[in-house]
Amino acid sequence: GAVVSQHPSWVICKSGTSVKIECRSLDFQATTMFWYRQFPKQSLMLMATSNEGSKATYEQGVEKDKFLINHASLTLSTLTVTSAHPEDSSFYICSASPSGSLVFGPGTRLTVL
Amino acid sequence: AQKITQTQPGMFVQEKEAVTLDCTYDTSDQSYGLFWYKQPSSGEMIFLIYQGSYDEQNATEGRYSLNFQKARKSANLVISASQLGDSAMYFCAMREPQGGNTPLVFGKGTRLSVIA
Numbered sequence: 001g002a003v004v005s006q007h008p009s010w011v012i013c014k015s016g017t018s019v020k021i022e023c024r025s026l027d028f029q030a031t032t033m034f035w036y037r038q039f040p041k042q043s044l045m046l047m048a049t050s051n052e053g054s055k056a057t058y059e060q061g062v063e064k065d066k067f068l069i070n071h072a073s074l075t076l077s078t079l080t081v082t083s084a085h086p087e088d089s090s091f092y093i094c095s096a097s098p099s100g101s102l103v104f105g106p107g108t109r110l111t112v113l
Numbered sequence: 114a115q116k117i118t119q120t121q122p123g124m125f126v127q128e129k130e131a132v133t134l135d136c137t138y139d140t141s142d143q144s145y146g147l148f149w150y151k152q153p154s155s156g157e158m159i160f161l162i163y164q165g166s167y168d169e170q171n172a173t174e175g176r177y178s179l180n181f182q183k184a185r186k187s188a189n190l191v192i193s194a195s196q197l198g199d200s201a202m203y204f205c206a207m208r209e210p211q212g213g214n215t216p217l218v219f220g221k222g223t224r225l226s227v228i229a
Contacts, residue, residue, distance in 0.1 A: 034216040043204060043219045044158075091156055100212040102148070104158040 002028050002098040006105035013084055014113055021079045021108045023050075023094035029074035030096035035067075038091040038107075050077040050094075084112040116140065117205050117220035125226050126195045133180070134190040134223045136205030142166075144210035147188040148217060149179065152202040161203075164188055165211045192225075200227045 003026040013019050023033055031052045036044040048069055049057040056069035066088075068080040081088055093107040118137045126132035138147065145166045151159040164172045164179045172179040180189040192199055202224050206217040 032214050036216075038156075043221045044217075046216050046218070049216060093156075093158065095158075095216070097214050100214075102160075102208070102217060104150075104160075107156045107158075109156065 002026075002096075002101065002103045004094060004096050004103045004105040006092075006094060006108050008108060009106060010109040010111075012111045012113065015085055016083055018080055018082045019084055019110060021081070021092055021094075021110075023077045023079070023096075023105050025075045025096050025098070025103075028096075028098040030077075030098070031074060033071065033077040033094050033096045035069065035077075035079050036093045036095070038093065044093060047079075047092075050079075052077075081110065084110070086112045088112050115220075116218045117207055119205055119220035119223050121223045122221070123224045123226065125228055126192075126199075128197060128227055128229050129194055131191060131193045132195055132225065134192070134203050134205075134225065136188045136190065136220060138186050138188060138205075138207050140186075140207065140209060142209045144212075146208045146211040147179070147181070148206040148208065149177070149188075149190045150204045150206065151199075152204060152222075154201075158204075162190065167211070195227045197227050197229060200225060 005024045007022045033050040035047045038044045050069045050071040052071045071077045095104045147164045149161040162174045162177045164181045176193045178191045202222045204222045205220040
């Protein structure tokens, strides 16, 4: 079946640094990918929709300049958390839709010290 | 207004018993899809079952069934013969339209604990 991978699976960084998270569709092409954020003991909240070849669409309250999304190819979307702060510590999950179904990546756990 | 409402923050069930996790949704679209996911402590989102708004029969997948009551806008998940490995967070989610390239909207989730 269709698979979405994420890298890294976990990352620890210092406050003020930037972190890049990759989301790849392994066996299908994805013109659109979705990025979610999940704080501890909470639900998944949509952050943005990543569109191949065009700008991402951000949900209300999500800072575009802080969470940079680049959908460089039909199989890769990246989320860069710029100038990370402890409150950005969260679980980041991407998903994509091959042929109408929905597949989630395994997630990336970010801890900002 | 919340699109997906899960009113049970936590549920306990005895092993081998059945349990129902509640989910109600809000939409004015005729076309939508309803999903249930299981999220163990590892964080991965495991797809369990799907119900399309035009599907007349309730979806079933092994021990999982979805009690779809369209008029009441509810899509409850029934897990039969609970197992210890079923202990996890369970999320109900909706997509509009059904089959569209749109994101899922999730409920707050229900933490299920299966007791031996």
